[in-house]
Amino acid sequence: MTTPVLSVRDLVVEIPTRRGVLRPVDRVSFDIAAGEILGVVGESGAGKSMTGNAVIGLLDPPARIARGEVLLSGQPIQNIGREALRRLRGKRMGMIFQDPLTSLNPLLTVGEQLTETILEHMPVGNAEARRRAIAALEEVGIPAAAARIDSYPHEFSGGMRQRVVIALALCAEPDLVIADEPTTALDVSVQAQIVALLKRLCRERGVAVMLVTHDMGVIAEAADRVAVMYAGRLAEIGPVREVLTAARHPYTAGLMASTPLAGHGRRRLRQIPGAMPRLGALPPGCAFHPRCDRAEARCRQDPTPRVEDCGGRAACWFPLAAPADRQEAGA
Amino acid sequence: MLAYVIRRVAQSVLVLFVVGLVAFAMFRFVGDPVDNMLGQERTQADIERLRETLGLDQPFPVQYWRFLGQAAQGNFGLSYRQGRPVADILMERLPATLELAFVSGLLALVGGIALGIFTAIRRRGAAANAIMTLSLIGVSLPTFLIGILLIYLFSVELGWLPSFGRGEVTGLGGWWTTGFLTQSGLKALILPAITLGLYQMTLIMRLVRTEMLEVLRTDYIRFARARGLRDRAINFHHALKNTLVPVITITGLQLGSIIAFAIITETVFQWPGVGLLFINAIQFVDIPVMAAYLMLISVMFVGINLIVDLLYFAIDPRLRVDRTAGRGT
Numbered sequence: 001m002t003t004p005v006l007s008v009r010d011l012v013v014e015i016p017t018r019r020g021v022l023r024p025v026d027r028v029s030f031d032i033a034a035g036e037i038l039g040v041v042g043e044s045g046a047g048k049s050m051t052g053n054a055v056i057g058l059l060d061p062p063a064r065i066a067r068g069e070v071l072l073s074g075q076p077i078q079n080i081g082r083e084a085l086r087r088l089r090g091k092r093m094g095m096i097f098q099d100p101l102t103s104l105n106p107l108l109t110v111g112e113q114l115t116e117t118i119l120e121h122m123p124v125g126n127a128e129a130r131r132r133a134i135a136a137l138e139e140v141g142i143p144a145a146a147a148r149i150d151s152y153p154h155e156f157s158g159g160m161r162q163r164v165v166i167a168l169a170l171c172a173e174p175d176l177v178i179a180d181e182p183t184t185a186l187d188v189s190v191q192a193q194i195v196a197l198l199k200r201l202c203r204e205r206g207v208a209v210m211l212v213t214h215d216m217g218v219i220a221e222a223a224d225r226v227a228v229m230y231a232g233r234l235a236e237i238g239p240v241r242e243v244l245t246a247a248r249h250p251y252t253a254g255l256m257a258s259t260p261l262a263g264h265g266r267r268r269l270r271q272i273p274g275a276m277p278r279l280g281a282l283p284p285g286c287a288f289h290p291r292c293d294r295a296e297a298r299c300r301q302d303p304t305p306r307v308e309d310c311g312g313r314a315a316c317w318f319p320l321a322a323p324a325d326r327q328e329a330g331a
Numbered sequence: 332m333l334a335y336v337i338r339r340v341a342q343s344v345l346v347l348f349v350v351g352l353v354a355f356a357m358f359r360f361v362g363d364p365v366d367n368m369l370g371q372e373r374t375q376a377d378i379e380r381l382r383e384t385l386g387l388d389q390p391f392p393v394q395y396w397r398f399l400g401q402a403a404q405g406n407f408g409l410s411y412r413q414g415r416p417v418a419d420i421l422m423e424r425l426p427a428t429l430e431l432a433f434v435s436g437l438l439a440l441v442g443g444i445a446l447g448i449f450t451a452i453r454r455r456g457a458a459a460n461a462i463m464t465l466s467l468i469g470v471s472l473p474t475f476l477i478g479i480l481l482i483y484l485f486s487v488e489l490g491w492l493p494s495f496g497r498g499e500v501t502g503l504g505g506w507w508t509t510g511f512l513t514q515s516g517l518k519a520l521i522l523p524a525i526t527l528g529l530y531q532m533t534l535i536m537r538l539v540r541t542e543m544l545e546v547l548r549t550d551y552i553r554f555a556r557a558r559g560l561r562d563r564a565i566n567f568h569h570a571l572k573n574t575l576v577p578v579i580t581i582t583g584l585q586l587g588s589i590i591a592f593a594i595i596t597e598t599v600f601q602w603p604g605v606g607l608l609f610i611n612a613i614q615f616v617d618i619p620v621m622a623a624y625l626m627l628i629s630v631m632f633v634g635i636n637l638i639v640d641l642l643y644f645a646i647d648p649r650l651r652v653d654r655t656a657g658r659g660t
């Protein structure tokens with residue numbers, strides 16, 4: 001197997017506070033291969049953004065990577081230093097944020113922001129940088145790119161601005177893109193277009209994409225694999241079909257049951273009772289056990305399970321059975 | 332855009348009309364000009380005649396209109412005290428005030444912006460914290476006290492710099508005098524300029540710092556970092572430009588008030604500018620000088636405000652919204 005573009009190994013992010021050390025990301029591991037989209041889902045506060053920021057080296061102090069490894073094409077980058085990390089950002093890994101309205105500098109033209117980024121990372125002159133900037137805008141589907149390159153961000157609509165943001169994140173041709181809820185702030189009508197664009201760029205360029213989202217529809221549409229986070233930990237990870245249709249972790253199952261999914265018609269939605277615990281008040285053992293109807297003594301007493309400790313799919317001592325097993329049980 | 336400019340100019344003119352009304356009211360109602368101009372031995376006929384010559388028998392709006400017309404041509408009549416045209420007296424004094432205000436303003440602007448950026452970028456550093464603490468003193472000490480402290484230290488104790496006056500000045504073109512060309516002139520400028528500019532400098536510094544910290548937290552700065560841009564480009568290209576947009580208005584007002592604040596500094600340092608002239612005019616109830624000073628200061632204030640507003644346009648493209656620009660999806 002070829003080396004994955006991104007490999008995260010037992011990543012721990014800590015925030016020291018007066019009332020103890022918080023762990024918004026706790027021993028999380030996953031890989032993303034070239035040309036693959038890993039969807040990351042979970043409730044607000046589950047640690048999705050923290051994970052993405054840790055990977056790209058943009059954690060806001062006092063948050064910091066306390067343990068674990070981030071490997072970019074096999075090379076560890078979690079402690080290579082500020083300047084070395086800066087050189088990798090943009091060039092080897094890009095990031096797309098939630099709100100295209102606030103992601104672009106209002107006082108600089110789209111072209112200025114693009115050429116500045118290209119000149120920073122590529123060995124080209126001004127004219128060539130401008131040519132590439134126009135090409136980047138064309139590639140993300142901005143009509144009349146050559147004419148609009150000197151426009152300011154406010155002259156574009158929300159959907160167009162998110163395209164510009166994507167062009168900016170990709171203009172220095174990174175191998176990895178972290179998209180943190182790239183469609184959440186957009187009109188429903190343009191969300192699908194942006195997802196389709198991301199998917200196309202991923203396939204055409206072989207970029208590895210970490211796609212953080214609340215939206216199960218987006219996951220079902222775009223992701224190859226999906227990771228489910230809960231209270232800073234990875235609850236489940238696997239191929240998108242399997243996770244969506246046959247969840248192993250009770251939390252994932254609960255999440256699916258509470259989410260309306262296209263193609264499933266009218267289903268009764270069931271909410272998981274209770275709420276995700278705050279980081280400062282995590283229960284011992286599996287963080288989900290107080291809300292879980294399958295919980296047993298082991299879930300409270302044993303150390304927090306990781307996906308790797310439980311067969312590589314779900315971080316659960318008593319996972320739901322795989323479909324094959326279920327059929328056998330039913331027969 | 333043109334409509335906006337026209338509206339702002341109209342507002343400015345309106346403000347000047349109101350200030351003109353106040354100045355005119357001073358003439359009309361503080362003391363009686365006829366009393367001031369005629370000696371002890373006067374007859375009722377003399378008074379009537381003078382009233383007619385001065386137009387004081389006309390209705391109020393007519394008088395006001397004539398006053399504005401005269402003022403617009405720089406004609407404020409004769410100083411009660413010196414018996415010379417007020418315009419001439421003001422013109423003699425104006426270069427001193429303008430040079431002082433210019434140097435102070437430059438100090439406040441350059442020093443304030445540079446220190447503001449520094450304290451924002453190195454906000455956890457010891458130097459930045461020291462500057463912030465010192466700036467609190469700068470804001471809270473009254474101007475005259477700073478002036479007196481500086482005089483005590485640099486003139487009395489150390490004897491390095493003069494404590495009053497403008498030093499040796501050079502005439503330029505017959506109507507301007509400058510202290511920039513002689514050593515004593517430059518030396519004399521230092522203490523008053525610091526005294527006058529310090530308060531504005533600390534204000535601008537604190538404002539720039541607050542704005543800059545705000546801007547550094549925005550998504551587009553985060554996104555710029557995520558694209559691997561250098562700190563220098565992020566701080567001075569992306570952040571500074573956005574910081575300056577809100578800073579410009581306040582800064583413009585501050586620079587305007589430097590000219591007004593100059594009254595105190597000029598008094599402390601016996602600086603021969605219009606501020607000192609005004610203070611002396613008050614002592615002698617020299618109404619024409621007071622009124623002319625009022626008009627002059629307000630013209631400057633309004634002018635600076637207008638320039639600031641137009642600068643806003645130059646820097647922020649969102650204000651020059653071109654409504655014909657297409658908005659695709």
Ligand SMILES: Nc1ncnc2c1ncn2[C@@H]1O[C@H](COP(=O)(O)OP(=O)(O)O)[C@@H](O)[C@H]1O
Pocket residue numbers: 015017022024042043044045046047048049050051062279
């Ligand atoms: N400075 C901070 N101090 C304490 N807790 C923080 C801080 N910043 C973030 N957190 C916590 O970290 C957790 C993870 O946040 P985040 O990664 O933004 O979640 P998500 O993106 O999944 O919604 C949240 O529970 C949040 O409350």
Ligand SMILES: [Mg+2]
Pocket residue numbers: 048049050180
């Ligand atoms: Mg988030």
